[in-house]
Ligand SMILES: *[C@@H]1O[C@H](CO)[C@@H](O)[C@H](O)[C@H]1NC(C)=O
Ligand SMILES: *[C@@H]1O[C@H](CO)[C@@H](O)[C@H](O)[C@H]1NC(C)=O
Ligand SMILES: *[C@@H]1O[C@H](CO)[C@@H](O)[C@H](O)[C@H]1NC(C)=O
């Protein structure tokens with residue numbers, strides 16, 4: 001064996017080591033479960049953690065400038081879909097990177113990856129909740145602040161990341177915009193399976209709903225290392241998918257069998273404020289109703305509110 005071969009061998013061993021560690025480092029049950037994450041990752045016991053239970057009676061109205069989505073409507077040239085043992089994740093290998101700016105963001109954020117959280121049945125599975133209510137599935141589109149050189153760099157800054165977060169509701173019909181993703185999901189059932197796909201559906205297809213109303217708050221990654229660097233944008237309207245489509249996520253394997261659930265329980269809000277962007281472009285017609293009276297008496301606090 002030449003010196004180079006040996007060092008390559010060591011490198012490979014090292015990489016495999018990292019992958020193995022990565023896959024076993026944390027989980028959602030027992031001694032690897034969320035209550036133990038803080039033992040190894042001190043940030044996981046911080047005061048600005050995610051997810052949270054959004055109490056719609058305790059939000060502050062704020063009309064942010066419009067969110068500007070760039071490259072969200074273009075097909076993705078080449079993507080990788082991976083079962084990393086914690087979730088199914090989509091990253092972009094080739095082609096233009098979708099970006100977002102505006103809303104609560106002070107900078108332009110570029111796509112890093114998207115992934116999902118789900119539960120053992122349709123009564124739970126989302127990470128964030130609204131009014132104590134869980135949803136069966138939640139999508140996280142993770143974007144990093146392009147003022148920093150990379151996703152990894154951005155992790156060191158308070159305004160490093162934004163997560164565009166979408167909740168799902170059960171529909172009687174299959175959501176056909178997810179057909180291609182369902183095929184990808186089927187191809188990566190095995191732990192650490194990863195497949196490449198060309199000409200993949202656009203990000204816009206994943207999130208083709210009215211996105212004007214959203215909650216926003218400062219929080220963290222919901223998996224270790226739980227860095228408190230995330231501006232959360234939690235859209236109020238849900239994406240409809242069928243029971244069958246949700247069930248497909250539970251067919252993925254992790255090391256202990258099927259990955260039936262991968263949601264972190266909600267964390268305390270502490271001193272944080274949740275803002276609510278109503279997304280009403282039509283102020284005049286709305287203010288002519290009883291909302292005006294409401295606004296006069298109660299300022300920017302919502303007193304009674306149904307989501
Ligand atoms: C954007 O800037 C404002 C004003 O400086 C600040 O209050 C807010 O926290 C910043 N938002 C983010 C997401 O960094
Ligand atoms: C859903 O799963 C949870 C957690 O395992 C369980 O407590 C609950 O009873 C289940 N609900 C239904 C309707 O199966
Ligand atoms: C949804 O798709 C699944 C799997 O492709 C199929 O078995 C099912 O019949 C479809 N449901 C509807 C309502 O079209």
Ligand SMILES: *[C@@H]1O[C@H](CO)[C@@H](O)[C@H](O)[C@H]1NC(C)=O
Pocket residue numbers: 281282285
């Ligand atoms: C504003 O509201 C009126 C009455 O509800 C409606 O006819 C109109 O289309 C709305 N305009 C916009 C820009 O939404």
Ligand SMILES: [Zn+2]
Pocket residue numbers: 115116117140222
């Ligand atoms: Zn997530």
